[in-house]
Amino acid sequence: MKRIAQFEKVSLAQFLEGCKRPDAEEIYAKIALPKRATTGSAGYDFFAPFDIDLNAGETAKIPTGIRVKIEEGWLLSLYPRSGLGFKFRLQLDNTVGIIDSDYYFSDNEGHIFAKITNDSRENKALHITAGSGFMQGIFTEYGITADDDATEIRNGGFGSTG
Numbered sequence: 001m002k003r004i005a006q007f008e009k010v011s012l013a014q015f016l017e018g019c020k021r022p023d024a025e026e027i028y029a030k031i032a033l034p035k036r037a038t039t040g041s042a043g044y045d046f047f048a049p050f051d052i053d054l055n056a057g058e059t060a061k062i063p064t065g066i067r068v069k070i071e072e073g074w075l076l077s078l079y080p081r082s083g084l085g086f087k088f089r090l091q092l093d094n095t096v097g098i099i100d101s102d103y104y105f106s107d108n109e110g111h112i113f114a115k116i117t118n119d120s121r122e123n124k125a126l127h128i129t130a131g132s133g134f135m136q137g138i139f140t141e142y143g144i145t146a147d148d149d150a151t152e153i154r155n156g157g158f159g160s161t162g
Contacts, residue, residue, distance in 0.1 A: 004071040005139055007033040007044070010109045018063035018111055021050065030130070031065040034137060043136030045081070046114070052128040054118035059093065062134075067110035070101040076137045078114065084134060088126045089119035092135070099137070106155055 009015075015028045027049050034044035046064055054060055068076055078097030084090040093115040104110040114135050118126040128134045144150075 004074050004141075005076065006069045008067050008069065009033070009065055010067050010111045014109045014111055015063060015065045018108070018113065019049070019065075023050075027130075028065060032131065034066060037133075043079070043138050045133035046078070046112075046135040046137060047131050048128045048134045050130045052116075052126070052134065054116070054126045056118055056120040056123045056125070059115060059117045062114045062116060064112045064114060064135075066112050067104055068099060068112070068137075069104050070099070070139070072101050073143075074139055074141050075100055076139055078112070078135055078137050080116065081133050081136055084126070084128070088124055089121065090126060090134075091117055091119055093117055097135075097137075102153070 009028075009031055010018075012025065012028055015031075016024050019027060021027065031049055032047045034046045036042075036044055046066065049063065049065055052060055052062065070076060076097075076099035078092060078099065079085075080090045080092060097112075097114065099110075099112060116134070118124070120126070
């Protein structure tokens with residue numbers, strides 16, 4: 001296996017900017033870095049920083065408190081945990097989250113957020129307990145075209161590259 005990335009917590013100041021809850025400092029202290037459950041797991045589980053309750057059709061924006069330093073030529077793809085997708089049709093609102101290697105250097109420290117929706121068609125309420133896995137990330141190598149001429153520098157997340 002290639003070792004191409006390192007998860008870190010964002011700074012407390014950055015987490016407080018993204019998490020507007022009164023108990024944000026306590027939440028920050030308990031944030032766990034993503035990890036694989038088994039030696040054969042492709043995905044790194046991201047853990048809920050606090051309890052998440054979503055009725056059918058509801059959406060929540062989750063500040064994970066996590067950033068990732070990735071070698072150039074790799075990306076991190078984010079997906080809901082399989083069981084939550086299967087049982088509740090839990091989905092990321094952007095379908096698949098893509099974390100590029102240069103996101104780490106953004107003004108927001110590369111803080112990874114997840115916007116999730118309980119799309120249950122059976123009217124099931126979803127409860128995710130703080131500290132339990134709700135999303136998984138998989139590292140993927142990618143290539144570029146022979147005539148690629150990208151020169152822009154990222155500074156932000158959604159929509160930051162035009």
